[in-house]
Amino acid sequence: MLKVAIKEMKGYFRSPVAVFMTVFFPCLLIYVLGTMLQSLDISDHSIGDIKIQYNLSDTDKYNAEAFESFITGIDMVKAEETSDKDNALSLTDKGEINAYIELHGSDIKMFTGDNDTINRALKSMLGSYNTMADTYKNIAMVNPSALQDVISKDISETSYVEQNGLGVTRSMIDYYAVSVIVMMIFMSGITGQSEVFKEEKNANTYSRLLLTTTPKLSVFFGKVIGSIPMSVITVGATMIFAVVFFGANYCSDILGNVLLVVMLLSVSLAATALGTVAGLVMKIPAASVLMPICWQMLFFSGTFSKEIFIEGYSTSLPPYLIQQAAFDLTLFGDGSGAIVVTLVSLAIFVILTIIGAAVFAKKKAV
Amino acid sequence: MAFVEVKKLIKNYGEFCAVDNLSFEVEEGEIFGLIGPNGAGKSTTINVITTLDDFNGGSVTISGLDIVKNCSQIRGLVGVVPQEIALYPYLTALENVKFFASLYGLKGKELHESAMKALQFTGLADKVDMKPKKMSGGMKRRLNIACGIAHHPKLIVMDEPTVGVDAQSREHIMNSILTLKEKGATVIYTSHYMHEVETICDRIAIIDHGQLVASGTEQELVSMITDCRTIRVKTKWSADFDVNKLTTTLSALPGVNGASVDENVIKIDVKLTENDFSYIIDEIRKFGLPLISVNCETPDLDAVFLALTGHDIR
Numbered sequence: 001m002l003k004v005a006i007k008e009m010k011g012y013f014r015s016p017v018a019v020f021m022t023v024f025f026p027c028l029l030i031y032v033l034g035t036m037l038q039s040l041d042i043s044d045h046s047i048g049d050i051k052i053q054y055n056l057s058d059t060d061k062y063n064a065e066a067f068e069s070f071i072t073g074i075d076m077v078k079a080e081e082t083s084d085k086d087n088a089l090s091l092t093d094k095g096e097i098n099a100y101i102e103l104h105g106s107d108i109k110m111f112t113g114d115n116d117t118i119n120r121a122l123k124s125m126l127g128s129y130n131t132m133a134d135t136y137k138n139i140a141m142v143n144p145s146a147l148q149d150v151i152s153k154d155i156s157e158t159s160y161v162e163q164n165g166l167g168v169t170r171s172m173i174d175y176y177a178v179s180v181i182v183m184m185i186f187m188s189g190i191t192g193q194s195e196v197f198k199e200e201k202n203a204n205t206y207s208r209l210l211l212t213t214t215p216k217l218s219v220f221f222g223k224v225i226g227s228i229p230m231s232v233i234t235v236g237a238t239m240i241f242a243v244v245f246f247g248a249n250y251c252s253d254i255l256g257n258v259l260l261v262v263m264l265l266s267v268s269l270a271a272t273a274l275g276t277v278a279g280l281v282m283k284i285p286a287a288s289v290l291m292p293i294c295w296q297m298l299f300f301s302g303t304f305s306k307e308i309f310i311e312g313y314s315t316s317l318p319p320y321l322i323q324q325a326a327f328d329l330t331l332f333g334d335g336s337g338a339i340v341v342t343l344v345s346l347a348i349f350v351i352l353t354i355i356g357a358a359v360f361a362k363k364k365a366v
Numbered sequence: 367m368a369f370v371e372v373k374k375l376i377k378n379y380g381e382f383c384a385v386d387n388l389s390f391e392v393e394e395g396e397i398f399g400l401i402g403p404n405g406a407g408k409s410t411t412i413n414v415i416t417t418l419d420d421f422n423g424g425s426v427t428i429s430g431l432d433i434v435k436n437c438s439q440i441r442g443l444v445g446v447v448p449q450e451i452a453l454y455p456y457l458t459a460l461e462n463v464k465f466f467a468s469l470y471g472l473k474g475k476e477l478h479e480s481a482m483k484a485l486q487f488t489g490l491a492d493k494v495d496m497k498p499k500k501m502s503g504g505m506k507r508r509l510n511i512a513c514g515i516a517h518h519p520k521l522i523v524m525d526e527p528t529v530g531v532d533a534q535s536r537e538h539i540m541n542s543i544l545t546l547k548e549k550g551a552t553v554i555y556t557s558h559y560m561h562e563v564e565t566i567c568d569r570i571a572i573i574d575h576g577q578l579v580a581s582g583t584e585q586e587l588v589s590m591i592t593d594c595r596t597i598r599v600k601t602k603w604s605a606d607f608d609v610n611k612l613t614t615t616l617s618a619l620p621g622v623n624g625a626s627v628d629e630n631v632i633k634i635d636v637k638l639t640e641n642d643f644s645y646i647i648d649e650i651r652k653f654g655l656p657l658i659s660v661n662c663e664t665p666d667l668d669a670v671f672l673a674l675t676g677h678d679i680r
Contacts, residue, residue, distance in 0.1 A: 003468045007454070014456040204450035207418055208513070212469035213441045364419070 001218040001225065004209075008196075008226020021192070022234040026184045027241040030176055030248075047117050050077045051097040053088040059103035067103055070129050077125070098122070106133065138332045174249050177242035178326045182319055184234050185268045186294045192230075193275030194286035196223055197360075220360040224276060224353060231268035235261065250330045260329055263338040266345035267322055273352035280359045369394035369429060369552050370415065370521065376423030377410050377576075384410040386576040387424070392521075392569075397543065397553040399567030401560070401671070407576035408556045409449070412525055415554070416446050428521060442470060445519030449526040451506045452513070453498045459485060459509050460494040463516045470517035484516035485509075487545070489538055504535025511542065515551075522546060523554045528562060540566055560667040570667070574675045588665050589638055591673040594623050595664040597643055599632040601655040612653055619646060630658075638664075 012018050054071065056064040071079045082088050088100035092111055098118045100111045108126055112119040200206040209219050239261070242248035251257045279286045300313035314320065325337030368391035377385040385407045392398040402408050413419035415426055417437050426433045433440045453462050463481040472480055485491050488508040498506055507527060515522060524543070528536045543553060543566055557563050563570055564584055571581040580587055603609070609627050616625035616632070621640035626633050634646060647660065665673075 003465065007457070007465055010461070011454065011456050203454060204448060204452035205454060208446065208448065208452045208466065209469070211416055211418055211441060211444070211446050212466065213438055213471055214469040 001214075001222040004214075004219055004222025005226040008223060009229050012226075012230050018192075018230070022184070022188055022230055023237045026180050026234060026238040027245075029180045029183070030173070030238065030242050030246060047115075047121060048076070050099075050118050050122060051080075052077060052099045052101055052122070053080050053082040053091070053097055054100070055082055055085060055088070055102040057083055057102075059105055063103060063106050066133060067108075067129070070132075071101075071125075074125065101126075135332070142333055173242060173246045174330065175327070177239065177246075177248040177250070178323060178330065180242075181235055181238050181264055182267075182322050182326070183298055184238065185231075185264070185271045185322075186298060186319060187291070188234060189231060189268050189271030190275040190278070190294055191287040191290045193227055193272040194279035194282075194290055196227065196276065197279055198285065216361050217357055220357050221353075224273070224356070227272045227276075228269065231265060231272060235264045235268060252333065256329055256333060256335060259335050259338050259342075260326060263322075263325065263329075263342045263345070266342045266349070270345040270348040270352070273349045273356065277352050277356040277359065280356055280363065367430060368392060370398075370554070371427045372411070372415070372424070373426070374424035375411065375414060375421055375426060377407075377414060377419070377421045384576050385414070385421070388573065388576065388578050389424075390571045390578060390581055392552060392554060394552050395547065395550055396568040397547050397555055397566050399563040399570040400554060400556040400573060401558075401563055401570060401667070402573035402579075403675075403677070406573045408573055409525060410576075411573070412446075412523055412554070412556065416444055416523055417441055418446075442517075443520045445514040445517060445522045447511050447514035447522065447524040447527050449529060451498070451510050453506065453509060455497060455499045458495050458497055459490055459501075459512075462498065462509060463512050466513045467516035472517055480516050480518065481512075484512040487515070488512040488542060502532075502535075504531040504538075507531045507535060507539065508542075511539065515546070519551070521552045521554070525556050526558065527555075528557065528559065536562075560671070564667055572671060572674060579674050580670075584667065585638065587667065587670045591670055592638070592665055594635040594637055595662060597634045597636055597646065598659075598661045598663065599634070599647070599650055600630060600658040600660075601632060601650070602630050602658065603655055607653075607655075612650075612655075615653075616646065616649060619649060622646065 012022075052071070054067070056067065059067075068081075071077055082100075085100070085102065088097070089111055091097045092100050092113050095113055095115075098113050098115060099122055102109050108130070110122065110126065112122065197206065200209060210216060239248075239250065243250075250260055275286070275290065278290055282289060297317050298319050300317055315324070321337075322341055325341045328334040328336075329338045370392035372391070373389050375385050375388040376383070388407065388411060390398075400408050400411065410419065414421045415428070415433070417433055417440055428440050429443055431439055431443075454465070457465060460481055463484050464477055467481055467484075468477055482491070482494070485494060488511050490505065490508055490512060493501070493505065493509075496505075498509060501509065507530075511524070511527060514524075527543075528539050531539065540562065543555065546553060547566075555563070555567060567584070569581065569583055570587060572579040572587070580590055582590075612632070613625045613627060616622060616634055621637045623635040623637060625635070632650065636643060636646070643662065647657070650657070
């Protein structure tokens with residue numbers, strides 16, 4: 001088993017394509033997304049003033065003050081408080097104001113007009129307000145003394161891109177770094193691993209492997225174990241690259257970072273096991289089926305749109321859940337989601353590996 | 367008891383019968399040729415013998431061991447050189463050989479020495495650090511063989527090991543196989559090249575449509591289609607030369623079935639068992655005729671195959 005695993009590792013480290021795809025490609029993506037796209041986080045054209053009316057009659061004093069100070073602090077927003085909802089809605093319909101917003105406790109309800117660009121900008125602002133409000137609440141709960149530092153800093157226009165949380169200055173690279181790793185796990189982990197036995201067949205070594213006195217299961221587990229360093233390197237290299245070259249921040253403490261790495265590795269193992277089984281079961285090239293599925297899952301999870309403007313199609317898809325757990329851990333220091341994802345991933349890995357071994361044991365060599 | 371015994375082997379793929387009641391035996395230490403056209407059932411038979419594939423009927427024993435009941439033991443006895451180049455392009459020659467040999471349980475010093483010996487044997491001792499992708503076709507073929515023999519198998523199954531190689535490498539491979547035989551290995555050899563089979567195989571089995579058409583030594587196979595070989599002597603004679611006397615004299619010689627002339631060529635049919643024709647040539651000389659050329663035509667395996675199966679091997 002170990003001999004097969006070592007051979008697999010040699011194959012990985014000596015393959016420029018494999019090393020590029022699992023190490024350099026994710027780093028390149030971070031570079032592209034983290035550097036080039038970050039400079040594109042500006043509007044394409046000026047949308048001018050945004051006229052809104054808001055109603056704070058159904059919220060408490062603190063939420064009202066927080067919201068009011070937020071919304072009136074944005075130059076482009078011309079906000080006016082009102083208690084006449086019907087009139088505000090009518091004005092919104094006529095296009096005389098762009099939106100009517102009312103607060104119910106900490107919940108925000110917004111009625112918008114038909115200007116999509118302004119609607120999106122408002123939605124982004126309110127999203128940012130919600131995130132900040134959550135952050136303040138978390139800081140207040142976790143580290144109240146840090147609250148003073150955060151409050152004392154001015155909120156500039158770049159704060160839509162950079163957020164302050166848990167005493168760490170956040171930028172989009174923090175999101176991109178996690179998103180790219182998740183993408184690589186799905187793309188490279190699942191689709192790449194689905195090809196491992198096919199590669200043996202292409203090299204005509206599959207039959208030769210099975211003709212030896214080494215048991216079939218040893219060959220199978222050797223192939224699975226041999227793929228683990230690839231996962232470790234992909235996750236590790238991407239994280240280190242993002243930190244060293246782009247100053248990405250993950251968790252504020254070592255334990256959180258260890259949990260993040262463990263979670264991503266567990267997900268990676270589950271993905272490779274899934275790829276292995278799919279490659280064994282499918283008669284057609286598994287990658288041709290898995291690749292589009294993975295892309296669609298990533299797209300509908302809102303993988304690269306998270307925390308920007310566009311929401312994902314579903315919040316129940318694995319890429320979304322994994323990223324959500326990672327962001328909860330890195331941004332808010334909440335590791336409960338990461339622990340659940342880790343345990344579920346490890347369970348999936350074990351179950352799929354057993355299924356894969358059973359399938360492989362029954363599979364004919366010719 | 368024969369080293370390999372294949373008895374009434376049947377292998378079906380759905381409705382299609384790939385091997386149909388095939389039986390043959392391979393003695394220990396011999397090179398046994400398996401010839402037949404594409405789709406004849408050679409590879410299927412080899413896949414069964416090497417335990418790569420199962421079968422629907424009959425039995426196969428190697429060294430007295432049933433291949434179904436003793437699969438793991440059988441695998442340790444058998445070395446396979448597949449028709450395709452089955453190597454890892456990213457491993458060096460030595461790493462390739464060591465990897466496959468290690469899967470047969472070899473380790474440590476024994477593993478290294480066995481791998482080196484296999485590479486020396488195939489003439490690749492100076493290419494240990496070279497990766498297959500940088501090797502010529504012939505070198506890859508030789509490395510393919512080294513990977514199949516490094517664990518010292520008693521039975522070596524070679525499936526068309528010389529496909530697409532240059533003459534020099536083919537020569538090297540042929541000599542290597544003969545050396546393996548000298549060292550006591552039993553070899554089952556398949557090839558499309560009849561000349562190779564004629565040159566190195568002690569016995570040959572002809573397979574067609576999954577069935578055994580004939581088996582035996584080359585001479586035994588040839589004798590199935592004819593009992594003679596033809597000697598053609600080109601000479602020159604004058605108009606008053608007594609041709610009848612020449613043909614009558616030659617026909618009366620021992621081992622000669624008959625003689626005839628066609629223009630200036632004397633055609634003599636000689637029994638297959640006769641290997642020394644010098645007395646026939648001496649007799650022609652007695653007539654004072656010059657010898658311009660002498661050709662001996664013996665039916666080859668191609669002719670045997672054609673006669674027995676009704677079609678060409680390719």
